[in-house]
Amino acid sequence: MPELGNEVAPPEWPGWPDEGCLLESLRSGSESAYEALLERFQLPVFNLVQRLIDDSSEAGDVTQDVFLKVFRNVTAFRGQSSLKTWIYRIAVNEAHNRRRWFGRHKRAEVGLEAEGDGLGYLDHLSDAARSPYDLALNEEWRSAIEKALEGLNPVFRSAVVLRDLEDLSYEEIADVLDVSLGTVKSRILRGRESLRKALVEQLEPSRGLHFTPQTAAD
The missing domain is CATH 1.10.1740.10 (RNA polymerase sigma factor, region 2, helix turn helix motif)
Incomplete structure (x- = not known):
């Protein structure tokens, strides 16, 4: 034994x-x-x-x-x-x-982000690298994130899903997508920010919900 x-x-x-x-x-x-x-x-x-x-x-x-x-x-x-x-x-x-x-x-492709230059809650978040899934405190929020994912540009959507849901390393994602590590990190950052914006638009105005930024290393 x-x-x-x-x-x-x-x-x-x-x-x-x-x-x-x-x-x-x-x-x-x-x-x-x-x-x-x-x-x-x-x-x-x-x-x-x-x-x-x-x-x-x-x-x-x-x-x-x-x-x-x-x-x-x-x-x-x-x-x-x-x-x-x-x-x-x-x-x-x-x-x-x-x-x-x-x-x-069947339908037109969904754009990456809604147009508009006004400042919103996202402009004041202190930790841009934090995974949106760290904010999913319950199943309702997870459902909202799944819905928000549908609106992302597929290029950024793939990177975010592979990193935050499939938990692949940056190196593995670079291999899967056949791009450089720098491109992977850029796509994840931009995808997360777009996802974050979609979540705020979806949850904050109608529910009065607020995200509490916390420092988290990725």
């Missing part, structure tokens, strides 16, 4: 020694490897897609498209990134493609 404090961490891929072994089995067409991949990523990918497209009822179809692309292209994947970031990159691209389709065929 291992000593207390020296327990071996459970494997990321139960039944598989490591990601490399799983990839080899995927490339050889192993059904059990495909099942392991779906078990690990199907729900996270569905949740990610649902937050990136405007019609959540389409999330299931988009998720299916994501895994079709994964299975078709896994033999060409050479491990330049982790399997997770590669799958997330495909998911983000598929979600953006679906959003563009809706923009052309």
Whole structure:
């Protein structure tokens, strides 16, 4: 029996020694490897897609498209990134493609921010880097944030979702979005500020709610 404090961490891929072994089995067409991949990523990918497209009822179809692309292209994947970031990159691209389709065929794309130069509550917030999800004190606020996300420009929306909801590192997000670290940080900052503004417009005027700025490191 291992000593207390020296327990071996459970494997990321139960039944598989490591990601490399799983990839080899995927490339050889192993059904059990495909099942392991779906078990690990199907729900996270569905949740990610649902937050990136405007019609959540389409999330299931988009998720299916994501895994079709994964299975078709896994033999060409050479491990330049982790399997997770590669799958997330495909998911983000598929979600953006679906959003563009809706923009052309069903409704105009939502802009990043409402027009207007007046100063508001956001201009006095002391900590611009604080995650909006740190402000979500209850389920009502979380619901408001989900609604506010729908109004973000998809470029900034992806960065905010990957960071604040999926908890990916800046490096992982840069890999998923295929941009530099500086671009990732800029998109997250701008997306958070737009999200913050949408929340204030949504909650403060009608409910008299006020955000209490606190210092928080990201």
